[in-house]
Amino acid sequence: MSASEEELPFFVYGTLRSGGRNHAAHLAGRCAAIRPAVLDGAALHEGPGFPYAVLDATPGRRIVGELITVRPGAYTGALAALDLLEECRADGTGLYVRRRMAVRTAAVGATAVRTAVAGAPQDAWVYLAGPAAEARLRERPALIASGDWADR
Template identity: 80%
Template sequence: MSAPEDALPFFVYGTLRSGGRNHAAHLAGRCADIRPAVLDGAALHAGPGFPYAVPDAAPGRRIVGELITVRPGAYAGALEALDALEECRADGTGLYVRRRMSVRTAAGEARDAWVYLAGPAAAARLRERPALIESGDWAER
């Protein structure tokens, strides 16, 4: 199965990062490239064992993660698996929503990527009870 034309890399920032439990379960063996990256203009919040990303225009807000390029033959399966893991629904009501966003690699290159952001219900809970990870890095929380 070939990758669709909008087969963007994924920006991952929590349990899907290299060494994370969900990376091993959903991405291991499917990756063509993994490189450090940053999502500017977003904040990282702690959830119940996993993080949430939310847009945040406060100065200096950023999330540290990885830009993962999936092998073309594995892309459709990876996209389906990640959407299911993140409870990403087409109507936007899931635990997470998948958005095309620009991330910055460690080399300074801007790349479009799929990013899973907190869905509406999760974002509302975070506004009521924020659990900000100041470093923006799930591995350094």
């Protein structure tokens, strides 16, 4: 496994969150732990039926999601399935790009996730909007102001 495929947890913020249609299809049965989490310095945008994360230095901007730790024996299959789902290409030209980023685990409860963060930063894989999607969203933002896909 290359350094770009280190077995990190995944920060998920849309249809891959527990209860989402893509969680059921790609992560159910593969998870060792699921914890509420927050990605600071990014904005959540509405796509046609799914969300995009775009880096955003606006103070207070963040995305609410979950930090998913995949069972070691299921990791390679989960990584391949998620990269395929997100159309993540090795050359960085896909619909999404996978990037190692620091996320913070959050206290349990919807209000706590939005207001108070309990855990120290932890590295995770995050799927960000790929170059074409990011350019489109920067030109015509479709911001979800709360940073929570469940609020759309």
